[in-house]
Amino acid sequence: MLDLIGIGLGPFNLSLAALLEKTDINAKFFEQKAGFNWHKGMILPHTTLQVPFMADLVTLIDPTSPYSFLNYLHTQHRLLKFYFLEDFKIYRKEYNHYCQWVAGQLDSLAFDSQVVDVAFNENSDGSNTEECLGFVVTVQEQGIQKTYYAKNLVIGTGTQPTLPPSLQKIANRAPERCMHTANFADNFDFEAIKAKKGKVDDDEDRLTKIVILGSGQSSAEVYRALFDQQFDANDEPTFQLDWMTRSAGFFPMEYSPLGLEHFSPAYTDYFYQLDGATKANVAPKQDLLYKGMGFETIRDIYHKLYERSISNQDLHTTLLSNCGVVEATLDDALSDDTLKITFEQCEQQQTFTADYDCVIAGTGYRHALPSCLNTVLHSIAYDDFAQPKIDRNYALVYKNQAGNRGKVFVQNQEIHTHGVGTPDLGLGAYRAGQIINQLTGTAIYNTEALQVFQTFGASS
Numbered sequence: 001m002l003d004l005i006g007i008g009l010g011p012f013n014l015s016l017a018a019l020l021e022k023t024d025i026n027a028k029f030f031e032q033k034a035g036f037n038w039h040k041g042m043i044l045p046h047t048t049l050q051v052p053f054m055a056d057l058v059t060l061i062d063p064t065s066p067y068s069f070l071n072y073l074h075t076q077h078r079l080l081k082f083y084f085l086e087d088f089k090i091y092r093k094e095y096n097h098y099c100q101w102v103a104g105q106l107d108s109l110a111f112d113s114q115v116v117d118v119a120f121n122e123n124s125d126g127s128n129t130e131e132c133l134g135f136v137v138t139v140q141e142q143g144i145q146k147t148y149y150a151k152n153l154v155i156g157t158g159t160q161p162t163l164p165p166s167l168q169k170i171a172n173r174a175p176e177r178c179m180h181t182a183n184f185a186d187n188f189d190f191e192a193i194k195a196k197k198g199k200v201d202d203d204e205d206r207l208t209k210i211v212i213l214g215s216g217q218s219s220a221e222v223y224r225a226l227f228d229q230q231f232d233a234n235d236e237p238t239f240q241l242d243w244m245t246r247s248a249g250f251f252p253m254e255y256s257p258l259g260l261e262h263f264s265p266a267y268t269d270y271f272y273q274l275d276g277a278t279k280a281n282v283a284p285k286q287d288l289l290y291k292g293m294g295f296e297t298i299r300d301i302y303h304k305l306y307e308r309s310i311s312n313q314d315l316h317t318t319l320l321s322n323c324g325v326v327e328a329t330l331d332d333a334l335s336d337d338t339l340k341i342t343f344e345q346c347e348q349q350q351t352f353t354a355d356y357d358c359v360i361a362g363t364g365y366r367h368a369l370p371s372c373l374n375t376v377l378h379s380i381a382y383d384d385f386a387q388p389k390i391d392r393n394y395a396l397v398y399k400n401q402a403g404n405r406g407k408v409f410v411q412n413q414e415i416h417t418h419g420v421g422t423p424d425l426g427l428g429a430y431r432a433g434q435i436i437n438q439l440t441g442t443a444i445y446n447t448e449a450l451q452v453f454q455t456f457g458a459s460s
Contacts, residue, residue: 035103042181052091056069057099111450115138120375134405157441190238214361250293250321397443
């Protein structure tokens with residue numbers, strides 16, 4: 001029986017797998033994709049992480065680890081080049097390659113392996129005992145169904161891109177016409193979009209029209225990438241590019257040092273102790289701590305707009321805030337093969353409809369536990385908001401605490417219990433260290449070392 005099975009292999013479970021190398025824990029991690037690829041659809045030219053390079057897989061909990069980003073640079077003969085670069089934020093492309101470098105050194109990882117079912121490992125008579133019986137895990141591993149037994153599980157399947165219902169219907173029918181920003185690099189094909197362009201007012205020569213939704217970092221990066229492709233070699237526009245957001249403006253993410261201290265174990269401790277109603281009230285007010293654009297990205301886009309406006313040239317782009325999608329339709333059975341989107345200007349409370357040939361939506365991600373856990377989830381306790389209860393050490397809480405059925409740890413599923421630091425790469429290694437300490441029963445990793453200046457909450 002394995003000590004631990006990991007389901008999913010993003011940066012967080014990869015961090016855990018790397019840090020487990022220092023222990024005697026017998027673990028295996030399964031990923032349904034053929035290899036490691038982090039946000040492949042958003043690895044665009046010039047894009048960087050929004051956190052410093054020290055938010056790698058291991059450094060903030062174990063700076064001596066051989067799996068650090070600096071050691072990666074050393075092995076790649078790129079350390080001096082990085083030193084001269086003098087930039088804390090690294091390219092997404094390089095971060096992805098770094099993670100692939102780590103993954104290639106770990107024997108505990110199995111790709112092309114989908115976990116299809118998880119069940120409790122019961123006694124033959126179905127009864128419970130005080131003994132940890134763990135879990136039975138069924139895996140479709142490289143085309144062969146196998147069964148594994150594990151004392152504990154850790155879920156690292158990540159979040160799923162989400163679209164408004166009317167856009168999701170169109171994306172299901174015409175993925176080249178309607179897509180989430182997460183799929184932009186994989187799905188966007190301008191020639192295919194242009195070929196599908198419908199007629200408007202019998203104007204066959206009208207510009208192709210593309211709209212980007214949302215004002216987060218991914219939407220900004222897609223807008224910047226398309227802005228750079230908008231004009232041909234003769235300096236003529238090839239498409240109209242619009243950018244809409246339901247937010248009050250195109251605002252930067254909070255990035256001051258004291259603001260960043262919310263991404264710390266100290267704030268996680270504070271937030272975890274709040275009651276459920278208070279957490280639900282606080283969380284929506286913290287969006288700009290982790291959902292806004294980088295200031296440098298906004299500045300870069302503004303510079304591009306300014307340069308294009310020289311001699312009052314037509315920009316062929318519109319930026320509009322306070323506008324949310326009400327409805328979207330696409331009737332490809334008609335000659336008018338356009339995508340019609342109805343918006344509402346939230347402050348004016350006015351609706352208007354615009355025609356587009358393609359919509360790219362940065363409309364967020366949803367947290368959800370994988371369906372392979374459905375049998376186990378019947379035994380999990382839920383709060384008043386129908387969200388799973390999770391203890392401070394990142395394990396799901398059972399309804400009945402009698403006995404020991406084995407722990408189910410979660411990574412990046414606990415924002416409702418642990419706060420804004422949940423999806424942050426910088427806290428990933430800390431959380432992995434916490435989980436490892438729980439598995440071993442000893443302080444393998446010093447989780448008290450990440451101190452900040454602020455005190456959150458009144459002292460008791």
